[in-house]
């Protein structure tokens with residue numbers, strides 16, 4: 001496994017945590033080759049439970065299987081349960097999105113899966129192999145980019161980085177030359193392929209980092225905030241390339257992002273975390289059809305400051321746009337609330353110049369499930 005993570009362990013990391021975690025946290029600052037050695041030499045001792053057989057999910061291959069994972073930081077009343085009995089499977093050849101507000105436990109979960117944090121309980125299997133019993137075998141087909149990280153070799157050119165990361169993931173770079181050229185072209189890096197990474201802009205470095213993750217033969221990749229800092233076009237290109245790799249090459253992706261549009265567009269399935277637990281696990285369509293929240297946009301010349309103020313008090317108002325005469329107001333409500341809203345407007349003799357209902361998006365579902373305000377994510 002290679003992990004691109006430039007974040008160095010902070011004093012917070014490892015405090016009051018098992019020894020294995022210090023080793024793992026330290027490993028994240030090493031070179032990928034060194035990390036392999038750490039992988040080899042510092043296997044945490046856990047009960048043997050991995051048989052190495054391939055798991056299935058209703059007859060389909062499972063790439064990642066997480067069962068009963070728990071991680072607490074600290075002891076006593078100040079202890080924080082970052083991951084609380086989390087279980088899920090990821091089907092081979094799919095993209096699963098991990099969403100959650102700040103502090104929900106996403107990073108701790110991903111680091112536990114990757115062996116960078118030692119969980120207190122639970123098991124993780126990658127392609128049927130227990131990661132704690134046989135880390136080298138389990139992680140052989142895994143690559144990751146964490147925390148929007150950029151940890152390529154800045155003195156090497158873009159192309160050299162791709163070749164390097166392919167080599168250390170055990171792939172002959174010549175055999176994946178086509179993949180590299182396509183990644184370079186699709187991510188808009190072709191004309192910078194022979195430029196040292198240090199001379200590129202921040203957004204370009206992010207793209208190189210992503211290309212490096214996809215450069216080897218990894219069958220399972222973990223991407224934390226992969227589109228952070230990318231312009232709209234590059235973000236879309238990356239999403240297309242991910243889907244292509246999934247559909248044509250059977251790549252499995254676990255992706256965490258605060259960008260709901262990215263998750264909604266690219267993911268087959270979404271896990272929503274809140275306070276260390278998975279509070280939703282379903283396809284985007286199922287999550288959208290399961291929500292009772294509606295956004296209603298009402299424009300009226302009669303919406304004066306006093307009426308708007310009452311509406312703000314009584315309904316979940318997400319935006320007010322004053323007009324030359326009256327205003328346009330955006331309200332989020334469920335079915336009963338909609339009747340109440342219209343009844344209220346009628347009682348106030350507000351004429352409805354325009355009423356628009358807006359289909360709920362993933363962000364509405366997220367707000368519903370995590371009680372987080374849209375602007376507070």
Ligand SMILES: Nc1ncnc2c1ncn2[C@@H]1O[C@H](COP(=O)(O)OP(=O)(O)OP(=O)(O)O)[C@@H](O)[C@H]1O
Nearest residue numbers: 012013014073080082101102103104105106107108
């Ligand atoms: N090494 C650590 N020591 C102590 N507490 C920690 C440590 N790492 C994480 N935590 C705590 O665990 C909880 C989950 O943190 P985590 O970073 O996993 O959340 P997250 O969902 O990734 O958040 P964000 O979206 O902000 O990155 C938080 O309360 C955090 O403060």
